[in-house]
Amino acid sequence: MEPSPMPDRPNPIRETDDEARALALRLIEGARIAALAVADPATGAPYVSRIAVGLVGGAGLAALVSALSLHTRALRADPRACLLLGEPSGKGDPLAQPRLSLSATARFVPPGDPEDARLRAAWTALHPKSRLYLGLPDFAFVLFTPVSAALNGGFARAFALAASDLKLS
Amino acid sequence: MEPSPMPDRPNPIRETDDEARALALRLIEGARIAALAVADPATGAPYVSRIAVGLVGGAGLAALVSALSLHTRALRADPRACLLLGEPSGKGDPLAQPRLSLSATARFVPPGDPEDARLRAAWTALHPKSRLYLGLPDFAFVLFTPVSAALNGGFARAFALAASDLKLS
Numbered sequence: 001m002e003p004s005p006m007p008d009r010p011n012p013i014r015e016t017d018d019e020a021r022a023l024a025l026r027l028i029e030g031a032r033i034a035a036l037a038v039a040d041p042a043t044g045a046p047y048v049s050r051i052a053v054g055l056v057g058g059a060g061l062a063a064l065v066s067a068l069s070l071h072t073r074a075l076r077a078d079p080r081a082c083l084l085l086g087e088p089s090g091k092g093d094p095l096a097q098p099r100l101s102l103s104a105t106a107r108f109v110p111p112g113d114p115e116d117a118r119l120r121a122a123w124t125a126l127h128p129k130s131r132l133y134l135g136l137p138d139f140a141f142v143l144f145t146p147v148s149a150a151l152n153g154g155f156a157r158a159f160a161l162a163a164s165d166l167k168l169s
Numbered sequence: 170m171e172p173s174p175m176p177d178r179p180n181p182i183r184e185t186d187d188e189a190r191a192l193a194l195r196l197i198e199g200a201r202i203a204a205l206a207v208a209d210p211a212t213g214a215p216y217v218s219r220i221a222v223g224l225v226g227g228a229g230l231a232a233l234v235s236a237l238s239l240h241t242r243a244l245r246a247d248p249r250a251c252l253l254l255g256e257p258s259g260k261g262d263p264l265a266q267p268r269l270s271l272s273a274t275a276r277f278v279p280p281g282d283p284e285d286a287r288l289r290a291a292w293t294a295l296h297p298k299s300r301l302y303l304g305l306p307d308f309a310f311v312l313f314t315p316v317s318a319a320l321n322g323g324f325a326r327a328f329a330l331a332a333s334d335l336k337l338s
Contacts, residue, residue: 012237032263033264035206035253036217037204037215037216037217037251038215039208039213039214039215043249044208045208045272046206046207046208046215046216046217046251047206047251047270048204048205048217048251048253048270049268049270049319049321050253050257050263050264051264052263052264068181070319080212080214081215082206082214082215082216082217084204084218084219087256087257088219088256089259090256090258090259093298094201094202094219094221095219095220101216101217103214129262132324133324150218155301155302
């Protein structure tokens with residue numbers, strides 16, 4: 001995971017501290033959308049799309065996804081995912097603003113499962129407009145279990161976080 | 170590439186028309202940042218991070234990347250990339266706003282190549298703050314040749330574009 005340091009540049013990864021852990025958690029808690037990267041099931045090539053996400057107490061980081069979308073079919077074939085969390089504010093340099101590349105394993109929640117009912121209630125609070133499609137039969141919840149994360153707190157402020165640094169519930 | 174239609178939902182992919190092609194081109198032309206998905210060279214797992222991008226006349230869609238970053242090492246090992254272009258405005262439902270998942274092949278521009286000099290001049294016009302690190306020896310330009318793209322113009326406005334629909338220069 002560690003990049004090879006260049007002879008003329010120090011290793012850019014800082015030692016993980018409580019400030020970095022707190023920033024990562026704030027980015028996860030505050031996220032309502034994410035860029036979701038998956039492996040295309042037909043080719044294995046990377047694919048990225050925008051999805052709605054939300055941290056649900058007791059369940060973790062969740063998304064509501066349609067069976068019609070490529071990312072859903074991809075995660076059913078290969079549950080390895082990576083989510084980019086932390087949207088630019090629209091002011092200043094977006095690359096100076098913090099974001100998290102969260103590598104995770106996806107798990108689908110079976111419709112009708114008690115966990116599905118709990119997630120539906122929490123989801124409409126996080127995403128009021130989701131009522132429009134929450135009842136469509138091809139939508140299902142997916143939960144993301146963190147594996148590791150790369151936190152970029154701005155230029156030259158990079159951290160490599162382990163799953164143990166990311167206590168989500 | 171086409172999702173399997175559900176028995177109770179029509180196939181959501183519309184026929185590509187000039188309006189869709191023009192919207193895709195506007196998203197590429199307007200992009201200054203992107204979520205870049207690559208395959209992690211150690212594991213093959215998807216990885217996504219935020220990078221600066223820009224469309225450079227005569228060259229195409231370009232990014233300036235550091236050899237210290239995972240995405241750069243990933244693209245050197247496997248040039249298959251996907252870029253999510255089109256940032257949410259910050260107002261309204263972000264999933265109702267247009268974005269493009271652009272699948273592409275990455276090609277690194279050798280430092281000292283005449284193309285590198287042309288890109289440096291164009292890049293500072295697109296990204297004035299890049300002067301801070303444009304001279305660092307571990308930064309290089311990468312050009313993305315489109316392979317295909319998924320355009321999402323908002324809920325139920327999805328298009329599957331071919332490379333021939335994306336004339337970048």
